[in-house]
Amino acid sequence: MIFIYFKLLYIAFKLINDEDRELKRLSVVLMALLYSLNVWSAPLKETTCNEKGACVEIESITDFVVKKESSFYVTLLDNVESVQDLKIYLWMIMPGGHEHGTAPLKITALEANKFLCEKALFVMKGKWQIKVEYKNKGQEYKFVQNLILE
Ligand SMILES: [Cu+2]
Numbered sequence: 001m002i003f004i005y006f007k008l009l010y011i012a013f014k015l016i017n018d019e020d021r022e023l024k025r026l027s028v029v030l031m032a033l034l035y036s037l038n039v040w041s042a043p044l045k046e047t048t049c050n051e052k053g054a055c056v057e058i059e060s061i062t063d064f065v066v067k068k069e070s071s072f073y074v075t076l077l078d079n080v081e082s083v084q085d086l087k088i089y090l091w092m093i094m095p096g097g098h099e100h101g102t103a104p105l106k107i108t109a110l111e112a113n114k115f116l117c118e119k120a121l122f123v124m125k126g127k128w129q130i131k132v133e134y135k136n137k138g139q140e141y142k143f144v145q146n147l148i149l150e
Contacts, residue, residue, distance in 0.1 A: 043059075044064065045060070048143045052141065054076075054078040054136075056075065056076055056077060057073075057074070057075040058074055058132075061116075064122060066123075066125050067123065067124075069119055069121055071116065071120060073114060073117070074088055074114070074115045074130075074132055075115075076114075078136065080112050081112075086115075087131070087133045088107055088131070088132050089105060089131050090129070090131075092126060103119070105117045105119055125149050125150055129144050130144075130145040131143070
């Protein structure tokens with residue numbers, strides 16, 4: 001989220017030319033304010049690949065906000081006919097090194113390779129991961145999408 005925030009800030013800087021100093025200053029203040037109030041949360045659409053060359057795409061439907069139920073799509077960009085034991089879950093890595101999950105997601109298959117994941121509840125601020133795991137032809141596949149929730 002921080003990364004996307006700075007990316008947006010960069011775009012804002014590029015869009016507003018140097019003559020519009022006041023406008024630029026205003027947009028920076030506004031974005032900083034939204035960010036500090038924790039009401040700004042960026043959508044996500046990322047493709048994650050593993051060392052075997054298989055990929056999954058994760059696309060948020062709602063924004064990912066702490067203590068609010070979120071939902072997202074997971075699309076397997078692999079040969080899905082032989083995929084078994086699909087697991088999609090949230091994982092948190094705490095500052096002290098402790099790790100934990102959450103209540104299970106509600107997962108609905110929309111297509112053979114596309115899944116709707118609901119009831120994703122990020123219970124606290126910090127470093128989160130969306131984990132996708134499955135087996136395909138006797139091999140295990142694991143994907144990790146990192147998220148920082150402020
Ligand atoms: Cu935690």
